[in-house]
Amino acid sequence: MLVGLLILSEYIFLEPYVVGHIPSGTELGFSLILIICMLSALVIPMNIFRIHILKSSKQKMSGGVFGTIVGAAAGACSCGPVGFAVISTFGSVGMTATTFLTNYESPIRIIAIVILIVTYFTTVKSLKTECRIDSKI
Amino acid sequence: MNKKGVILGVIVIAIIGGIAASLPSSEPESLSNDRLRGTISTEMGSPILGDPSAPITIVEFGDYQCHGCYNWFKNTKPAVLEEYIETGKANLIFVDFAFLGRDSPKAAQATYCADDQGMYWKYHDLLYSSHEPQIDNGWVNPERLKAFAFSLDLDMDLFGSCLDSEKYSKRIQFNSQQAREHGVRATPGFFIIGPDGQQQITGAQPFSVFKQIMDSMV
Numbered sequence: 001m002l003v004g005l006l007i008l009s010e011y012i013f014l015e016p017y018v019v020g021h022i023p024s025g026t027e028l029g030f031s032l033i034l035i036i037c038m039l040s041a042l043v044i045p046m047n048i049f050r051i052h053i054l055k056s057s058k059q060k061m062s063g064g065v066f067g068t069i070v071g072a073a074a075g076a077c078s079c080g081p082v083g084f085a086v087i088s089t090f091g092s093v094g095m096t097a098t099t100f101l102t103n104y105e106s107p108i109r110i111i112a113i114v115i116l117i118v119t120y121f122t123t124v125k126s127l128k129t130e131c132r133i134d135s136k137i
Numbered sequence: 138m139n140k141k142g143v144i145l146g147v148i149v150i151a152i153i154g155g156i157a158a159s160l161p162s163s164e165p166e167s168l169s170n171d172r173l174r175g176t177i178s179t180e181m182g183s184p185i186l187g188d189p190s191a192p193i194t195i196v197e198f199g200d201y202q203c204h205g206c207y208n209w210f211k212n213t214k215p216a217v218l219e220e221y222i223e224t225g226k227a228n229l230i231f232v233d234f235a236f237l238g239r240d241s242p243k244a245a246q247a248t249y250c251a252d253d254q255g256m257y258w259k260y261h262d263l264l265y266s267s268h269e270p271q272i273d274n275g276w277v278n279p280e281r282l283k284a285f286a287f288s289l290d291l292d293m294d295l296f297g298s299c300l301d302s303e304k305y306s307k308r309i310q311f312n313s314q315q316a317r318e319h320g321v322r323a324t325p326g327f328f329i330i331g332p333d334g335q336q337q338i339t340g341a342q343p344f345s346v347f348k349q350i351m352d353s354m355v
Contacts, residue, residue, distance in 0.1 A: 010340045013346070016337075079325075087237075095239075103270075103271045103272060
């Protein structure tokens, strides 16, 4: 996911050579991507565990997935290939969406991080309750 | 009498139409046919920056509201200028691919209005130096575009009438069409055109990539 996001956000280029590049002034965006990826790496496996092993509800999983997708979408738009495809496909609606995601890129990513943090703590709390060994048995 | 009047009217209209058709179009006459670089027609693009007879031509497809284009302008272009353009090894042509927002085509048109007064590259550089990362937030609306022109001491009557008349809108459409026809799917998009072929680069890639490609062409 990290590599994918870095490619979409044009921090890694695959053609004509594989090269990584953090242009000056984009360090904040790069840091936010790293944080989103680290939190997603924590939250999503924990929720998959809850759903598959403990057969718990999928509600908390949706928070993690939503946060990840929103955080990823914010960086993937703008003038890159994804933004171009969205504008080409959806015309003025796509342009409005791209403009919104570009203009509010950092706030959207921060909101995504907040969602992921909240999901992390609620998942941890839920796992503590669900995985508690009953001492009476 | 009425019949004669109608015939006379038709003749007058035909003559006026003929005169109007024979007048030069609103596009500048300075555009030449020898601006084919590789497979790209750059005749509607910017003036050539650097030595026109340099062995390598860099064609940049860009949008003034694109933050990636600004990143390239700020981080990579100075080194390209210093090492390749000022030394006569390469030249640069900017071709508009104005797709990002409603202000993008207007900003592109404004550069050609500045070009009418011989100030294309100064205006181009000023736009990128004043770049704001938000799209359509007003930083390149018509008022600001005129303010940029004023700060460069351009003739404001000429510039204003040029911008308001949208006389270069077809030029921008032509340039954007060139980008689409050549498979440009993001800005900035580059074609490095050397004596033996051309190489496409997508995105605001670092100087090392440009150097590697251009050194292999020289």
